[in-house]
Amino acid sequence: AQSVTQLxxxxxxxxxxxxxxxxNYSSSVSVYLFWYVQYPNQGLQLLLKYLSGSTLxxxxxxxxxxxxxxQTSFHLRKPSVHISDTAEYxxxxxxxDSNYQLIWGAGTKLIIKP
Amino acid sequence: xxxxxxxxxNKVTEKGKYVELRCDxxxxxxxxxxxxxxxxxxxxxxxxxxxxxxxDDSGLPNDRFFAVRPEGSVxxxxxxxxxxGDSAVYLCASSLTLDTGELFFGEGSRxxxx
Numbered sequence: 001a002q003s004v005t006q007l008x009x010x011x012x013x014x015x016x017x018x019x020x021x022x023x024n025y026s027s028s029v030s031v032y033l034f035w036y037v038q039y040p041n042q043g044l045q046l047l048l049k050y051l052s053g054s055t056l057x058x059x060x061x062x063x064x065x066x067x068x069x070x071q072t073s074f075h076l077r078k079p080s081v082h083i084s085d086t087a088e089y090x091x092x093x094x095x096x097d098s099n100y101q102l103i104w105g106a107g108t109k110l111i112i113k114p
Numbered sequence: 115x116x117x118x119x120x121x122x123x124n125k126v127t128e129k130g131k132y133v134e135l136r137c138d139x140x141x142x143x144x145x146x147x148x149x150x151x152x153x154x155x156x157x158x159x160x161x162x163x164x165x166x167x168x169x170d171d172s173g174l175p176n177d178r179f180f181a182v183r184p185e186g187s188v189x190x191x192x193x194x195x196x197x198x199g200d201s202a203v204y205l206c207a208s209s210l211t212l213d214t215g216e217l218f219f220g221e222g223s224r225x226x227x228x
Contacts, residue, residue: 009154034216043118043219044157044205090156101170102217104156 002027002097006090006105014113015083021076021108023091031095033074034102035065039087047089050074061085083112116140118220120206126226127196135191135223139208146189147217148181149205157205163189196227 007022025031035047048059055067065076074091091105119138127133139146144165149157159173163183171181178196183189193200203224207217 004156041221043221044207044217045219046216049216092156101159101162101173102157104158106154106156 002031002093002095002103004091004093004103004105006108008108009106010109010111012111012113013081016080018079019077019081019085019110021089021091021110023074023076023105025072025074025091025093025103027072027093027095027097029096031093031097033065033067034092034094035059035063035074035076036090036092037087038090038107044090047076081110081112083114085110086112118206118208118218120204120220120223122223123221124224124226126228128228129196129198131196131227133193133196133225135193135204135206135225137189137191137206137208137220139187139189139206140218141187143208143210143218144186145209145211146183147207147209148189148191149207151203151205151222160191160204193225196225198227201225201227 003026005024013019033050036044037047038044048057050057050067058064063078065074067074088107088109090107092102094100094102121136147162148160151157161171161181166186178194180192203222205222207219209217
């Protein structure tokens with residue numbers, strides 16, 4: 001069965017510093033990968049997705065993620081964070097193993113320090 | 115607005131009572147999903163509809179939970195004989211297609227069972 005692991009429950013980082021949020025998945029078949037963001041008191045919204053093609057995917061608000069099939073990872077990065085990036089970030093995977101239902105990680109809270 | 119709307123935003127009830135949570139998806143979205151999110155966890159799949167029919171209800175935890183979508187638009191999640199363990203945020207999402215994983219979420223209904 002598919003599963004998603006987000007290794008860090010919280011990541012504190014100074015404003016304007018780079019950040020990487022880690023995501024690993026388990027699956028025996030091809031997958032589609034996603035990062036969703038949940039800002040305080042708001043619903044989840046799609047940040048970026050990998051379906052096929054280039055393994056480097058660019059999303060909204062300057063975020064990007066790289067699909068690494070050999071390491072079964074899909075880490076999220078931003079070169080310089082802003083206070084407005086304070087949110088919880090969820091990695092999710094779907095594919096034949098999950099009957100095309102999204103399987104979610106537990107989330108990582110990004111805490112921006114001024 | 116044009117987004118997914120969920121009501122009520124907050125519901126406090128007593129153990130044993132019956133609860134209904136409503137979701138109004140984005141117009142034209144044929145797929146509708148219900149998830150449950152507990153503190154510190156990612157969304158947990160409950161059920162999804164394609165049109166009026168429940169295409170996959172494998173995530174419903176037991177027979178106290180039921181959901182309907184009679185006209186292929188608005189959906190209601192029904193919980194009978196509520197228990198304290200049912201306390202969570204119930205999320206609704208809709209999508210235009212089934213296979214790309216791009217879901218549009220409402221802000222959720224927070225259920226507290228005393």
